[in-house]
Amino acid sequence: MTRIHDLAVVGAGPAGVAGALTAALAxxxxxxxxxxxxxxxxxxxxxxxxxxxxxxxxxxxGLDRFTRQWEALRERAEVLLSTRVWAVERADGAITxxxxxxxxxxxxxxxxxxxLLVATGAHDRPLPFPGWDxxxxxxxxxxxxxxxxxLVVAGRRVVVAGTGPFLLPxxxxxxxxxxxxxxxxxxxxxxxxxxHPLLAAGRAAEALGYAARLARHRVPYSGREAVxxxxxxxxxxxxxxxxxxxxxxxxxTRTVECDTLACGYGFVPQLDLPLQLDCATRRDPDGGPxxxxxxxxRTSVPGVYAAGEATGVGGAALAEVEGRIAGRAAAADxxxxxxxxxxxxxxxxxxxxFARALQGAYPLRPGWQDWLRDDTLVCRCEEVxxxxxxxxxxxxxxxxxxxxLLARPGMGWCQGRxxxxxxxxxxxxxxxxxxxxxxxxxxxxxxAARARPAPDGRKTSSEG
Amino acid sequence: xxxxxxxxxARPEPEFEISVDGAPVAVVPGQSxxxxxxxxxxxxxxxxxxxxxxxxxxxxxxxxxxCLVTVNGVPSLRACLxxxxxxxxxxTGEAPAPSGAGGER
Ligand SMILES: Cc1cc2nc3c(=O)[nH]c(=O)nc-3n(C[C@H](O)[C@H](O)[C@H](O)COP(=O)(O)OP(=O)(O)OC[C@H]3O[C@@H](n4cnc5c(N)ncnc54)[C@H](O)[C@@H]3O)c2cc1C
Ligand code: FES
Numbered sequence: 001m002t003r004i005h006d007l008a009v010v011g012a013g014p015a016g017v018a019g020a021l022t023a024a025l026a027x028x029x030x031x032x033x034x035x036x037x038x039x040x041x042x043x044x045x046x047x048x049x050x051x052x053x054x055x056x057x058x059x060x061x062g063l064d065r066f067t068r069q070w071e072a073l074r075e076r077a078e079v080l081l082s083t084r085v086w087a088v089e090r091a092d093g094a095i096t097x098x099x100x101x102x103x104x105x106x107x108x109x110x111x112x113x114x115x116l117l118v119a120t121g122a123h124d125r126p127l128p129f130p131g132w133d134x135x136x137x138x139x140x141x142x143x144x145x146x147x148x149x150x151l152v153v154a155g156r157r158v159v160v161a162g163t164g165p166f167l168l169p170x171x172x173x174x175x176x177x178x179x180x181x182x183x184x185x186x187x188x189x190x191x192x193x194x195x196h197p198l199l200a201a202g203r204a205a206e207a208l209g210y211a212a213r214l215a216r217h218r219v220p221y222s223g224r225e226a227v228x229x230x231x232x233x234x235x236x237x238x239x240x241x242x243x244x245x246x247x248x249x250x251x252x253t254r255t256v257e258c259d260t261l262a263c264g265y266g267f268v269p270q271l272d273l274p275l276q277l278d279c280a281t282r283r284d285p286d287g288g289p290x291x292x293x294x295x296x297x298r299t300s301v302p303g304v305y306a307a308g309e310a311t312g313v314g315g316a317a318l319a320e321v322e323g324r325i326a327g328r329a330a331a332a333d334x335x336x337x338x339x340x341x342x343x344x345x346x347x348x349x350x351x352x353x354f355a356r357a358l359q360g361a362y363p364l365r366p367g368w369q370d371w372l373r374d375d376t377l378v379c380r381c382e383e384v385x386x387x388x389x390x391x392x393x394x395x396x397x398x399x400x401x402x403x404x405l406l407a408r409p410g411m412g413w414c415q416g417r418x419x420x421x422x423x424x425x426x427x428x429x430x431x432x433x434x435x436x437x438x439x440x441x442x443x444x445x446x447x448a449a450r451a452r453p454a455p456d457g458r459k460t461s462s463e464g
Numbered sequence: 465x466x467x468x469x470x471x472x473x474a475r476p477e478p479e480f481e482i483s484v485d486g487a488p489v490a491v492v493p494g495q496s497x498x499x500x501x502x503x504x505x506x507x508x509x510x511x512x513x514x515x516x517x518x519x520x521x522x523x524x525x526x527x528x529x530x531c532l533v534t535v536n537g538v539p540s541l542r543a544c545l546x547x548x549x550x551x552x553x554x555x556t557g558e559a560p561a562p563s564g565a566g567g568e569r
Contacts (some may be wrong), residue, residue: 047472048491048493053472053473054475058471068560072505103546104538124523133519133522135521136520137526139522141523142525143524146524150495150499152495154502174466287514356553367502412529414527414528418523418527
């Protein structure tokens with residue numbers, strides 16, 4: 001008989017760890033699973049042990065606090081690192097979490113629990129432009145992850161571009177670590193958030209702090225500018241920087257020589273697992289789908305909770321608060337006494353309002369579509385150029401789904417994670433909630449080993 | 465000491481070696497194969513199926529699948545997620561079409 005935990009938590013970022021710890025402290029038997037080898041998620045990603053970093057916190061605020069939570073959790077719950085979840089199923093009030101252990105071996109492992117907290121975070125949201133698939137072009141988060149986790153500086157001469165306040169810590173981190181950061185190009189206005197009454201007092205100060213660090217390194221920070229093309233033969237050698245109008249259409253351009261571009265236009269929540277369970281979604285202010293939750297972070301499916309970026313992109317502080325709320329709700333729903341904590345809820349409301357205002361201050365404008373040429377790849381994996389998308393539309397494909405059937409964007413390795421947003425915009429839709437029956441790649445043998453009829457009679461298959 | 469090491473006051477353990485297409489690459493214990501390659505200046509290491517376009521690290525966190533390599537004969541591993549082990553033999557080249565990954569529906 002497999003052991004049935006009270007709560008399985010997927011994700012060891014700020015949301016998952018806070019949620020797991022809160023639930024464990026309330027008396028639940030908790031198991032936490034993360035595909036990464038080290039806890040922390042994206043924000044609290046820390047250098048590999050082999051570095052013996054005396055000040056790992058130099059790269060992020062609040063690491064000590066997170067580390068204390070992690071140590072407390074390890075004493076009270078089962079934690080499974082290097083364990084990727086590729087599917088979740090729910091039957092008879094129990095949730096089965098199907099995992100693969102090891103970063104290359106892939107040992108199948110199954111975890112069963114009465115409840116599930118999804119805290120799977122987000123990934124970068126790229127926009128396509130000519131040359132965006134050249135080596136040396138990285139996502140902004142990717143450059144940050146290399147630095148925080150592996151102490152590798154993404155390049156020597158680096159350009160940072162995209163939109164949102166996240167560009168600032170990325171650029172400041174690179175500059176502090178010794179890169180020559182040639183410029184930060186914000187497609188919206190700079191300090192868009194400082195003008196918002198709600199924000200002026202709060203985190204705007206943080207942004208100004210980064211701006212001061214950039215000024216110290218003499219890194220120019222410009223608004224209404226973007227990298228609209230990347231150039232090079234086998235790797236990046238230079239980029240085209242454009243000044244933009246309010247709709248992000250290029251006005252004038254110049255060339256900047258660089259070996260690396262770190263580029264990011266916000267984040268896309270990872271919704272594969274909640275969507276496998278048919279959790280209801282709603283639209284974030286930017287039009288993208290996020291898991292819909294109530295005041296206790298309960299999804300529409302009984303026993304399933306979500307916290308952090310999966311319920312709306314809002315950063316590490318909000319993720320932690322949401323995790324705690326979810327952990328409390330899970331404990332309460334399983335009959336553990338949990339006195340109400342209105343202060344926690346108020347904090348969530350405040351931080352969530354802040355997140356919405358941020359999204360409002362750094363929207364994506366349609367003019368980026370003017371950056372593309374006919375031969376610009378929209379989908380990197382299947383190498384689908386813009387012209388193929390337009391041809392599919394000319395053949396009668398009216399929505400992203402039919403464009404995909406005809407031209408194959410989103411059908412490759414990344415399952416549309418990189419191009420999904422752009423394809424939706426190109427056909428004039430809001431991005432649809434992604435349906436990925438398999439959240440992580442599984443070798444066929446592992447799948448075959450368990451391709452038996454599910455309890456409800458459906459057969460699990462590897463068909464995409 | 466290089467910039468990032470100074471920043472976090474790292475005292476790294478001795479490096480070990482892996483081989484990338486026959487060339488030695490130094491790794492600090494715990495680093496990923498992809499980070500070690502990128503850090504060693506190897507930026508592009510695979511070509512695409514149709515256009516033969518060069519690819520390397522892009523997302524850094526295992527979602528884009530651009531960084532695929534073969535390690536000790538195991539194909540299609542994400543270099544950015546695979547922790548390097550002493551003596552690993554990494555080979556690069558064309559990645560096969562996705563098989564078990566399943567498309568998005
Ligand atoms: C690459 C990247 C870098 C970022 N860097 C910063 C930064 O430096 N500063 C900042 O303020 N914000 C950063 N962010 C924004 C980040 O989303 C939030 O700051 C914060 O980390 C969100 O917390 P979370 O708990 O919701 O999710 P995360 O911190 O993202 O944690 C989610 C965890 O879930 C795990 N996971 C996901 N899917 C699965 C699965 N199927 N199976 C097993 N485990 C799974 C992941 O491995 C991860 O550890 C970054 C985002 C990205 C994508
Ligand atoms: S760099 Fe994107 S999967 Fe490795």
